[in-house]
Every structure is written in structure tokens, then in C-alpha cells.
Amino acid sequence: MLYCSDMEDNINNIEQKIKNLAEWNNERANIKPILESAVDYHNKARREVYWKNYENASKFFKQAIEYYRSALKLNPKYYLQDIIERVDFVIGEYMNSMFNFKISDDRLKTEQGAKEFVEFVENLSPEEEKYIDLYDMALGYFKIGNIYNEDGNFDKAYEFFNRAVNIQCDRPFLNRDAYFKMGQILLNKKRFKEALTSFISVLSFDKGNAEAVNYLDRCLKELKISEHRFKFLSMTPNEAKKLIMEVL
Amino acid sequence: MLDYEQVFQFTRTENISAEGLSFASGELLKPGVYVQLEVDLEDANPPISIVAEIRWVGGFGMDKNKKYINGVKIINMPLKDEARFLKYYCDKIIEKLSGYLKK
Numbered sequence: 241m242l243y244c245s246d247m248e249d250n251i252n253n254i255e256q257k258i259k260n261l262a263e264w265n266n267e268r269a270n271i272k273p274i275l276e277s278a279v280d281y282h283n284k285a286r287r288e289v290y291w292k293n294y295e296n297a298s299k300f301f302k303q304a305i306e307y308y309r310s311a312l313k314l315n316p317k318y319y320l321q322d323i324i325e326r327v328d329f330v331i332g333e334y335m336n337s338m339f340n341f342k343i344s345d346d347r348l349k350t351e352q353g354a355k356e357f358v359e360f361v362e363n364l365s366p367e368e369e370k371y372i373d374l375y376d377m378a379l380g381y382f383k384i385g386n387i388y389n390e391d392g393n394f395d396k397a398y399e400f401f402n403r404a405v406n407i408q409c410d411r412p413f414l415n416r417d418a419y420f421k422m423g424q425i426l427l428n429k430k431r432f433k434e435a436l437t438s439f440i441s442v443l444s445f446d447k448g449n450a451e452a453v454n455y456l457d458r459c460l461k462e463l464k465i466s467e468h469r470f471k472f473l474s475m476t477p478n479e480a481k482k483l484i485m486e487v488l
Numbered sequence: 489m490l491d492y493e494q495v496f497q498f499t500r501t502e503n504i505s506a507e508g509l510s511f512a513s514g515e516l517l518k519p520g521v522y523v524q525l526e527v528d529l530e531d532a533n534p535p536i537s538i539v540a541e542i543r544w545v546g547g548f549g550m551d552k553n554k555k556y557i558n559g560v561k562i563i564n565m566p567l568k569d570e571a572r573f574l575k576y577y578c579d580k581i582i583e584k585l586s587g588y589l590k591k
Contacts, residue, residue, distance in 0.1 A: 302589055309585045312578045320506050320574070327581060334588060 264318045271311050271319050275326075278307030282330055289333065294341035301334040332371040335364075339372050343380050354384045378407035378414055385421065394425045401425075405441075416445035423455055432462045433484050440472060440480040463488065499555075501527060506577055508540065508562055512555035517542045523560065529576045536569035538562055 285300035308327050316323060342360050347353035357380055364372065385400030401418040409415075423438030436459035442452040453473070460466045465487050472480055501511045509527075517523065521542045526535040540560035547556070565573060 305585050305588050309582050309589075312582050312585070315571070315575050315578045317570075317574055320578070324506060324581065327585065331585075331588060338591065 267314070267316055267318050270314055271316055274307055274311045274314075275319070275323070278304050278311065278326070278330075281307060282326070282333075285330075285337070286333065289337050289340075292340070292344065294337050294344060297337045298334070298341070301330060301337060304330050305334070331368075335368050335371045339376065343376070343383075348380060348383050349387055354387070357384065374407050374409040375411050375414070378404045378409040378411070378418075381407065382414060382418055385418070389421060389425070394428070398422055398425045412445040416442050416449070419445070420449075420452060423452070427455060427459065430462075432459045433488070435459050436463065436472070436484065437477050437480055440475060441477045443473070444477060501525075502557075503559075504577065504580070508543065508560050510546075510557055510559045512557055514555055516556055517545060517558050519543055519545060522563065525560070527573075529572060531572070531576065533572065536573055537566060538569070538573075539564040 281300045281304035285297045285304060288297035288300060308323060308330060311319070311323055339360065342357045348357060361377055381400045381404040385397045385404060388397035388400060401422045404418045405415050419438045419441040423435045423442060426435035426438055436456060439452045439456040439459065442449055446452070456472065457469070460469055460472065468483065468487060471483060475483065499511045499513060501509045503510045519542050523540055523542060525538040525540055527538055528535045540562050542558050543561050544559040545556050
């Protein structure tokens with residue numbers, strides 16, 4: 241009896257496998273031509289990205305996305321995982337390409353270009369943010385800050401240097417430079433306490449920065465707290481903030 | 489949601505993928521435990537039935553109601569439900585891709 245039941249199970253199993261194989265063949269026949277077109281456009285887009293032709297790349301990425309979408313409309317069962325992985329790649333590369341377009345050439349040097357960059361970054365969903373390198377994002381803000389700084393629009397420059405450090409991209413030299421510029425702006429505005437904290441932030445990334453130490457001394461002199469110089473020089477920015485509150 | 493101890497709980501699913509999903513629960517479910525989930529796809533049909541295994545459990549996070557976040561891997565579901573789930577999932581990705589065509 242047990243033998244018969246086993247045999248029946250095996251037959252059912254084989255029948256199921258044959259059914260699955262037929263289903264797979266059918267799905268493959270329908271999906272393969274669509275996937276081939278999607279992959280073809282995806283590769284064309286990659287070639288355009290390589291040559292930094294981001295606008296052309298966007299057109300090809302969109303066509304690839306259109307084909308992946310058509311493939312998904314067939315509700316694939318066996319090809320689903322493969323398509324999902326490809327979709328993840330195409331979205332990531334497309335977002336990267338669009339980002340690179342926004343920072344390419346001299347776009348960030350124009351008011352409109354800077355505006356478009358900010359809009360693009362601010363509209364990224366948390367899922368999309370993972371596709372963009374935080375350093376590139378921070379560098380974009382830093383460049384815009386520099387342009388405003390050179391134009392004498394210090395409030396705007398400060399805003400963008402601040403955005404650059406808030407990205408927390410883990411590149412000490414970028415944070416150092418951004419804090420340095422913020423410190424200079426604050427010093428010129430006679431906001432000595434905040435300038436002092438900015439220069440201490442610079443020193444937290446670059447301990448021996450002579451220029452930052454000079455500016456720090458100027459701040460201490462203006463605030464008339466030069467006697468605390470050595471304490472400040474060995475402090476973290478947060479500790480410095482506390483000490484400023486205590487001594488002033 | 490109905491787990492192996494026949495405890496009913498209504499909750500909201502998050503992060504549905506082809507292989508799994510996550511949901512919040514009031515009590516701690518240990519990784520490795522199998523749960524029977526009834527998932528409403530909001531397609532005007534009865535919920536689909538999924539057997540899933542708890543793979544990870546997250547803390548309360550920002551949830552004020554102090555619920556655990558459970559990540560499950562789908563182990564099995566009836567064939568009729570599989571087709572509906574597949575369609576639901578593909579529609580979600582299609583909707584997402586359509587957004588990129590407008591950019």
C-alpha cells in the first residue's frame with residue numbers, strides 16, 4: 241500500500257515537473273524577445289554613460305525601462321527574479337546618469353543649474369538615495385557654495401557649505417574645507433562664537449591646519465577669551481560649544 | 489495574521505518583495521518560526537494565504553505602539569493565490585517603473 245502511494249506521489253511529481261517545464265517554455269518564448277530588447281537598450285545607455293552623453297543615455301534608459309515594464313506586464317513567474325534584478329540595475333544606473341547630468345559641464349555654475357541639482361537631490365526617495373554616492377552629492381553642494389561665495393552671496397554660500405557637511409559623506413577633506421569656508425563667512429559677519437566652533441571643526445579633521453589656528457586666535461581675541469586657547473585647541477566642536485557657553 | 493498558536497492579529501504589511509515581506513506584531517516572534525499569513529491585496533478579492541518563515545526581527549523603531557517588525561520569507565502559498573500575488577507584485581513594479589518614464 242505504501243509502495244503504491246509512493247508511486248502515485250512520484251507520478252504526480254513528474255506530472256507537475258512536466259507541467260512546470262511546459263509553463264517555463266511558454267513564458268520563455270513570450271518574454272525572451274522583450275528582455276533582449278530591454279538588455280539591448282540598457283547596454284546602449286551604458287555606452288552613452290561611458291562617453292558622458294547623459295542626455296542620450298537617459299533616452300536609452302527610458303526605452304530599456306519601457307521594455308522591462310512590458311515584460312512585467314506578462315506577470316512572469318520563472319523570469320521574475322531575473323527581471324527584478326535587472327530593473328534594480330537599470331533604475332540605479334538611470335538615477336546615477338541623471339545625477340551626473342546635473343553636475344556635468346558648467347551646469348552648477350548657473351542659478352538654474354544649481355536649482356535643478358537641489359531639486360533633484362531633494363526629491364530623491366530614500367530608496368533612490370542609495371544609488372547616489374554621498375560624496376558626489378556633498379561635492380555638488382560644496383561647488384555651489386563656492387560659486388555663491390565667489391559671487392559675494394555669503395548667505396547662500398553658507399547654506400550650501402552647511403548642506404555639504406550635513407550629508408556626512410565621511411570624506412574629511414571635504415568637511416574640513418566646508419567648515420573652513422563657513423568659519424570665514426561667520427567671521428566676516430562678526431558671528432565669532434559660531435566662527436570659533438567652525439574653525440574647531442576644521443581642526444577636528446586637520447589638527448595642524450595653521451590657517452584655521454590663525455582664524456581661531458582671531459575669534460578668541462574678538463571674544464576676549466584668549467586665555468582658553470589651549471583648551472579650545474584640544475577640544476571637539478561639541479565640547480567647544482559647551483565651553484563657549486560657560487565662559488561667555 | 490494567524491500564527492502557529494492560532495493567534496489572530498491584524499497588522500499592516502510593508503516591503504513586499506517576490507520572496508518575502510515584513511509586518512509588525514505586538515509580540516516577539518522568534519526567527520525560524522513558521523507563520524500563516526492572510527494578506528489582503530486590496531484587489532476586492534479574499535485575502536491570499538501565505539506560509540512564511542520568520543527570518544529576522546527588528547526592534548520597535550519609531551513605532552509608538554511598541555510593535556516588533558518581522559521579516560519573513562515566503563515558503564508556500566496555494567497555486568491560485570500565487571498567480572494573484574505575482575500579478576500584484578508585478579503591478580507594483582510596473583507602477584514604480586512608470587514613475588521613471590515620467591522623469
